[in-house]
Amino acid sequence: MRPLDPRLLRQARAARSYVVLTTALGVVSAALVVVQAVAIASVLGPVVLATSPGGDGEVDGTSLARWLTVLACVVVGRAVVAWAQERFGRRAATLVVADLRRQVVAHAVALGPRPPAGTSPSDVATLATRGLGDLEPYLVRFLPQLLLTALVTPAAVLVVWGLDWVSAVVAVVTIPLVPFFMWLIGTMTAGTSERRLATVERLGSQVLDLVAGLPTLRAFGREIGPGARVRALGESSRRATMGTLRIAFLSGAVLELLTTLCVAVIAVGVGLRLVYGHIELVPAIAVLVLAPEIFLPLRRVGFEFHASTDGIAATERAFGVLGAPVPAPAVRPAPAATGGELVLDDVTVRAPGRDVDAPAHLSARVRLGTGRPGGGRVVALRGPSGAGKSTLVLLLLGLLRPDSGRILLQPPTGADDPVDLADVDAATWWDQVVWVPQRPAVGPGTVRDVVTDGRTVDPADLAAAAATTGLDAVLADLPAGWDTPVGLGGVGLSVGQRQRVALARALVGAADRPVVVLDEPTAHLDARGERCVLDTVRAWRDAGRTVVVVAHRASLLTLADQVVDVAAQEVARA
Incomplete structure (x- = not known):
């Protein structure tokens, strides 16, 4: 399962600009994370040393004020970046979904009454309405976290390496465990989102058919009978949705436990070496602040795993329709349909x-x-x-x-x-x-x-x-x-x-x-x-x-x- 389908970038112009913007915001976010860790360490370190036994009790007020100002600016900056990601993410998601819907509908019209193999006109209608709606959480929540993982995590590891190479080695060794477990969960639950979307499409198809035939059913006094079938289909859709949510919650719990243990290993190592004087206080605090930031994007990617599977499943269905060949248009004019x-x-x-x-x-x-x-x-x-x-x-x-x-x-x-x-x-x-x-x-x-x-x-x-x-x-x-x-x-x-x-x-x-x-x-x-x-x-x-x-x-x-x-x-x- 590819987390980002290249066809989405080729087909939807809004997706390309959104990925570029999200990447730029990710770079800014990575820089702010590093500056925040350094600022916190530079504020807490001198205060702890000055107030600890054997300290002189004096703190450089000018330096402290400067780092507090930097920290305040970083907090505001991260809030602005989060706001921009949310706002432009929702706008881009709306544009991408609308663009794909337009393309799917236009291509379905060009295909004529016969849709691609394995689908029906009702399936295409459900995909263009309910199905492609799953792309919004994928674009708004999952994709930004994926790009942040590719940017913030390496940047934080490099900074930790400069501060404490032991903690960096621990991080490098434990980071691959997270994507490994994500892959394992994805392999074990492969097909769940596809089945859920198929269930929703089947429900939509049957409901559309029932609504279209309602005048005939009413004419024969049978409009009440199909209600049991609709309820059964709705129950099937509910079970499929709850199954997807269970997978999402379980995968999130597994990744939360794993990343917590990884951060704990780094924190314990830093604490022991700080006790024995093998690391200075300010670098130790910076490492402790950066350690959660290393794994935070990975944790959030795990939390939004179900959004990625639903969005990718909808994308696959959309490109299945868009990939169906359209007969070449004929250019010969039709003769007069009189006589003959x-x-x-x-x-x-x-x-x-x-x-x-x-x-x-x-x-x-x-x-x-x-x-x-x-x-x-x-x-x-x-x-x-x-x-x-x-x-x-x-x-x-x-x-x-x-x-x-x-x-x-x-x-x-x-x-x-x-x-x-x-x-x-x-x-x-x-x-x-x-x-x-x-x-x-x-x-x-x-x-x-x-x-x-x-x-x-x-x-x-x-x-x-x-x-x-x-x-x-x-x-x-x-x-x-x-x-x-x-x-x-x-x-x-x-x-x-x-x-x-x-x-x-x-x-x-x-x-x-x-x-x-x-x-x-x-x-x-x-x-x-x-x-x-x-x-x-x-x-x-x-x-x-x-x-x-x-x-x-x-x-x-x-x-x-x-x-x-x-x-x-x-x-x-x-």
Whole structure:
């Protein structure tokens, strides 16, 4: 386990500047520690000699005042250094965590719906929120102590060597025992922090899935049942956290005992030689003051051992996501998605975390709408749950690439050769597609802002879209109609109302886009809402567009001009 991952310095600019600043403060702290020991010895030594039996009882007041002033300045200086380390440490930790979060989220977006192997989108979400938060105590508490150990401990040993070489030899012999026991504890507890983070990620993933599926659970009266599972996951997380804390306390106790014994050995040796006159009083006091300072950074490193393991575990997970290769962006523009055909050529996708291909070896030819009134097409994707219908939607959107097979866009007869969707610039393809997912994203603002998406829309077109999707009935029940405020995620609207808002937004935004993709648009809707969806699909078809819809209900399948059956297939383990 590396206490400081070089990748952290390369990826986060704030981490580099923070390490430089902490090193500079460590140098200042080391100098102040040495000056403090000398000042204390120079103040106490003459006073003890003057007041001891056989002393003359006189103390040089000028020298004493000078050393007391130096000591006061050192105390103030160490307080300022500690304040600066805490303040800039927290600021740097906030910047580093925010920077890594931004990079993880941006890289996860570039990877698309399929995260790196061994993780899920919920794992990445938990890492970007709760997981990377473990970096703050690592940067604020552990890393400064680690750098102080590398600076203060050698400086104190060198000064002790100049004052009393015997004590320096004892320190040099006993210092390696501390990192040895730290390594031993780290070896015995290897994997504890990784398991704790994995437990937290698993808890976060399941809670996110439960929250996302809560409308469905409520619809079937099963919203209470998952509570036991959440409590079990919370208990598992509590046990993992308490196990980590026990390790931290035990490791701190072991290192505290070890360093105390090492300091005691130095102190006993100095005391015996002081009794027999083998060392002067002032150097002896300086050595006694410096001895704890030699081991203090090592002790604090041991105390913050759990912070280092948690922070390094979070860093490893973050770099695991950042290290996943992103497919090279294509630069070929997408051809027009009107006329012609969309060809699915033996398309297969391996389901994440399962030995199942979903979809498996799917081949079909889908004729596209002409873009002229009356020339539209409705294509329904049919199959059991888990067959890969939503995955096929992601493939058609260009958000995911098949593990085998191709999706080709065949221009009208006599035009250019077919184009693989994997080879076209995704942005040029998305400019021709409107997507309404099963759980549409609704941003904050008024209902008008959400539907128009900030564009200027003719009021007549807006009213027509509302009438087609049934949004006009929803607006009649809202207190301020189009100006009713909506919260993030559609707070303030029911599931059915959000679906109608999303359909109206798609209807308004699809005016110049030939392809519309709907993922189970009738889910969670009553009969009236279903009729609104059917009317909207007919409107798109009548306008000459291609509507690809994931369908379970017979009404949508009846409306379809073509039905594509999607099936999964288990893969035999090697």
